[in-house]
Amino acid sequence: MSYDTSSNYFWRINGQKMQLFRYRKNSFLTPDVSGRVQADDNELVYPDEAITNGLRIEYNAFVKPFVSADPNTLATDTNETTWTNPTLTEVTAPEETSHVNLNRMLSLACVCFVQGQNAAKEGNIQLKEYYMREFYKKLADNESNKRKISISFASPVSSVR
Amino acid sequence: MTVLEVMERAGIRDTNLAIAWIKDAVHFIESTQAENLKVRKMSIVKNQRDYDLPADLISINSISVLDTEDDNKYKKIRRISGEHYVTEDTNP
Numbered sequence: 001m002s003y004d005t006s007s008n009y010f011w012r013i014n015g016q017k018m019q020l021f022r023y024r025k026n027s028f029l030t031p032d033v034s035g036r037v038q039a040d041d042n043e044l045v046y047p048d049e050a051i052t053n054g055l056r057i058e059y060n061a062f063v064k065p066f067v068s069a070d071p072n073t074l075a076t077d078t079n080e081t082t083w084t085n086p087t088l089t090e091v092t093a094p095e096e097t098s099h100v101n102l103n104r105m106l107s108l109a110c111v112c113f114v115q116g117q118n119a120a121k122e123g124n125i126q127l128k129e130y131y132m133r134e135f136y137k138k139l140a141d142n143e144s145n146k147r148k149i150s151i152s153f154a155s156p157v158s159s160v161r
Numbered sequence: 162m163t164v165l166e167v168m169e170r171a172g173i174r175d176t177n178l179a180i181a182w183i184k185d186a187v188h189f190i191e192s193t194q195a196e197n198l199k200v201r202k203m204s205i206v207k208n209q210r211d212y213d214l215p216a217d218l219i220s221i222n223s224i225s226v227l228d229t230e231d232d233n234k235y236k237k238i239r240r241i242s243g244e245h246y247v248t249e250d251t252n253p
Contacts, residue, residue: 005226006236012245017211018224021241044245046210046253054205056225056235061199061217065187066164066180094180096165106190107162113186114171114179135186139193 002051010044020055022047066094067101105145109138191219198222208253 002008010021021044067088069075076084091098100107116131164180173179190196201215205226214221225235 001229002227003230005228006238009226009238010241011224011238012241016214018214019210020212046208046250047205048207050207051205051227053202054227055203055212057201057215058198058222059215060191060195060219060222061197062188062191062219063197065184094164096163096176098164100162100164100167100183110183110186111167111170114167114173114182117182118171118173139190143194
């Protein structure tokens with residue numbers, strides 16, 4: 001029976017594997033088999049119990065880079081309560097008519113990336129650097145679009161107006 | 162945006178090359194932004210330290226372990242920083 005797992009388990013990456021450890025608190029007051037009292041009462045040990053489906057990994061995956069439908073338009077858009085997202089089917093052999101599975105801002109970033117790679121192919125590294133800067137700028141824009149926060153400050157009572 | 166639209170905007174004529182670069186761009190984007198999150202679960206085996214990562218993984222968002230004594234909630238666990246002094250336990 002696993003308990004308090006957020007404090008008792010730790011992970012780290014070692015090459016292509018993930019290593020899982022359990023944090024074990026030992027009683028430093030209890031003498032060991034040799035009659036010595038442990039100086040260090042805590043240790044990391046291998047998981048000491050089996051847990052079915054106990055490990056959950058949430059990760060970014062390389063999924064469906066090309067799809068058959070436009071991912072930025074709704075499939076149904078009748079009113080504000082009746083709408084559905086498009087069903088995105090992966091295109092394994094992409095063609096010119098295939099859609100890139102990104103939103104509009106990331107698609108524009110994608111254009112900058114392709115321009116940058118083309119500039120590098122032509123040997124123009126300075127131009128490549130320019131386009132890559134634009135690429136990262138658009139990635140930052142896309143990320144900040146999800147985090148619109150308004151902050152308001154109350155005026156101190158002693159403020160002179 | 163279609164592949165053709167990307168090609169026209171970027172001034173590229175080679176479709177295969179454009180598709181390869183678009184794939185690279187998607188990979189770059191996935192490694193810096195949480196666009197396509199996936200979840201995979203696996204069983205924890207007693208006395209086993211090493212676990213396989215999914216082959217399609219680009220970056221890890223979080224790792225959790227099931228707490229069976231708290232209504233089967235998956236609780237996020239922390240990453241160890243620094244070196245652990247036990248490199249292998251032959252009798253775990």
